[in-house]
Amino acid sequence: MQKIKGLGLSKEIDNWIKDFLQDRKMKVYVQGSCSEWIDVISGIPQGSVLGPLLFLIFVQDLPDWVKSSIKMFADDTKIWTDCLS
DSSP states (O other), X not given: XXXXXXXXXXXXXXXXXXXXXXXXXXXXXXXXXXXXXXXXXSSOOXXXXXXXXXXXHHHTTHHHHOSSEEEEETTEEEEEOOOOO
16 A cells, blocks of 8 residues: 555545455365455455556566566566676
């Protein structure tokens, strides 16, 4: 949410995204057995319409703090360094 707020969007949009990401739960089915519900405290719902946009917002500053060469395209990032032993 820090990155969302840093974009300078309206408070309504900030709250809308916050509501979308909070109070989520999940459970897992494996071979016919089901786990208990647990709180989801990170990540973005897979397959959501907002997922790709929120991902791009999250990684957009990556080149600013990575100290190696970096190339980014869609959901792919390549990081490398030129070093000779």
